[in-house]
Amino acid sequence: MTDKRVTALTHLLAEPDFAEIRPLEQSLHAYSLQTLHRARMLNSAGITANSLWLGRGTTSEFADFLRSMGWIGAYDASLANVLVSHQIAGDALLSHADPDQLAQYGPEIDRMTKVYCFAASELHAGSDLKRIGTTATYRHADRSLVLHTPEPADSKVWIGNSLYTGDVAMVLSRVVVDGRDEGHHWLRVPLRSEGRLIDGVHVRGAEPKGGVEANQTGIITFDRCVLPVSAMMSRWARIDEQGRYHSPLKRYRRFDECLATFTHERLFPTAGAGMAQRLACAVTVRFADLKKAFGGPLISHPHYRMRLRTAAGRATAAKHALEALTAVAVDRHDDRPPSEDRLLHALVACGKTGSTGDARHTLADARELCGGLGYHRLNQISPLQHDYEIAVTFGGDNTVLGYQASRFALREREALAALLDAAIRPHQDASRLLEVMRAVCDQLLADVDRQGPGAASTAWSRAVYQTLALGHWAAHEPTETGQALLRHYAAGCVLEHGVTALRAGALTQEEFLRVAELHEEEGAAPMDAADLLKVLDVPEALITAPIAHADFADRHLAQAVAVPEGRPGPAAVPLRDPA
Structure with a gap:
């Protein structure tokens, strides 16, 4: 996110209207109205609007806009969804209206004067x-x-x-x-x-x-x-x-045109799920560095570090997958409209299924890694779990998207191969693992071609998402901590698709065992919390969880609901006489 946009968002989040997402005593109806009010504030501040969509605003701002939407979703998924519901509806009008309709209705969409x-x-x-x-x-x-x-x-x-x-x-x-x-x-x-x-x-x-x-x-x-x-x-x-x-247009082309808005719309759940993972991992890293258990901080225990690194790897991969997909969308925008770009549609679908699918596991792992405190609403992770569970269905069911994306990819095999080859080209020390993942993508698409859409489609869409993330990550990771996390994540991806890699001849049994050793060694290695937090790169304004602070016990006690004066506390339950 650019300094200008993150600064504007940070300033808004510091205002009273954003101080507490939903007070305990607030009704759902009042919370809904407050969320709409916040959406209009963000829109008025120019942080989010239809004019920033690809094809309407400056292409150089599109990546920043998506990141902004992702961080808004990490703050409150309801707020992001209110904005996205308005914007995708607005895009349907802006993409399909004639000049008179655009002139009449365009301003009310961009200014959000009508919802x-x-x-x-x-x-x-x-x-x-x-x-x-x-x-x-x-x-x-x-x-x-x-x-x-x-x-x-x-x-x-x-x-x-x-x-x-x-x-x-x-x-x-x-x-x-x-x-x-x-x-x-x-x-x-x-x-x-x-x-x-x-x-x-x-x-x-x-x-x-x-x-x-x-x-x-x-x-x-x-x-x-x-x-x-x-x-x-x-x-x-x-x-x-x-x-x-x-x-x-022929009748089938009318249908394609009507669904064109979904191509870019699916980048929003990709962004939100990725930022939610990073926020949850940042809270967990800070808690793990503070919380003492069994003779030292949680982060000092090898198995705990392994689980935390796996979650952080998925979260960081989501960041790089979004950046890679955004770059592809911007590069291809001038060549053809989204309704005709089946390859872009397939890639964006892979991004959506990958990021939202991983979010379910990352958020569950982060919740558990924070123990019972991870389930407390104020500690942010549990609400993210509840809110992002539905993301696998929003914007198209993930399984169905895998079927559709793999069908489109079969029609664009050469273009897809060139794009994936380019994605892994600027690799660093994860080169061998990237080459294996590239071969896995080809093998799984061949399986789809032979068997038809099904389980291979789901595995293929994940492999493409992971390969795009790995390629971008390897080319843009300057830190030693980030490179070590990349190796751990890449090894995990290869292990996930190990049988496919063996079938493709991209991996021998001996290499498979060495990858498993690498995954364990990198996962259990000593971890510096400050360095990992820099890799996750979460704006401080978003980290409000008490457990992310050294005085988390005091904060929880201060925010606990006290029994009002003059009102009796809970009655004690008498013990039954054993006799």
């Missing part, structure tokens, strides 16, 4: 958006579109920002003209006017959720909601005065 919702997923269709049931039928008598939910299972579900405050939804719908289904289109649909739902729109709560509580999610059903024909985004589709539908 937008992204309404694509449905109860029945799930991740298979080709099967959505929502229809918008053209009615020539009054040149309107009648938006309708045919069956309850076709309701839009998990729609962020929609339950209490959403003003507008960008709705993915089938457009029907003169009895013909013209396929998928984006519609701008007002949800509320002066705080009240408009006619034909019904919103119910999709609560309670297991996490991300303040991103108020709803289930939206449309009951013959009448919209002007101008509600349909008209960049590449229109209905003329005679009621005839026109589009220069």
